[in-house]
Amino acid sequence: LRPGQIRDSNGPMLAAAVAASGGRVVSMARVGDRERATYEAIAEAAATADLVLTSGGVSVGPHDLVRAAAAEAGFAPLLWRVRQKPGKPLFVAAREATLLVGLPGNPVSALSCFAHYVHPWLQAAAGRPFDWHRRRGRLAEPVAARDGRTHLVRVRLEADGVHPLARQASHMLTTISRAHGYLVVEPETALDAGSEVELFLYPWQATHNPRP
Structure with a gap:
């Protein structure tokens, strides 16, 4: 890798998540922090896909260009930012029957939003x-x-109970690879050990039937 580059973990990860959800990926592209290139990638994807997924570029920095590029491509915004952790900078827009979902760039945030919304x-x-x-x-x-x-807390379902994973930061991809699913913990809520809870299995875990 050259200075300033990172490995593309989100692309293969989200493609696998789409497949696990029964979808079919028709195209993938990587673009730099350039509004014209972002617009062209969105417009090209929207010409053939029912759903356009982007990763990164939806927060408030000078290089967060997805919202402007989506508007140029004819998408009307439906929502931007959700009061949750991880995954606050979520963006959703629509153009006729095509939906665009702008996922956060952090891997755990992207995959958490995918599981809960996409x-x-x-x-x-x-x-x-x-x-x-x-x-x-x-x-x-x-x-x-x-x-x-609201917190989406990654957990494992073991014989002795539901175990929250220790590292919940939005860049800790290893934790989501170990998790069976997640808890939805509402704001200003504390749950004690021994509390009965309901967890949501990740789509790619649902067919594995983790132990109750």
């Missing part, structure tokens, strides 16, 4: 009956959301 849309768009694949269990350790945001 996966259900793919199921509905394909006309499939949707199932969140919930499981119930008792927390092995306490969790809390104290910062005014």
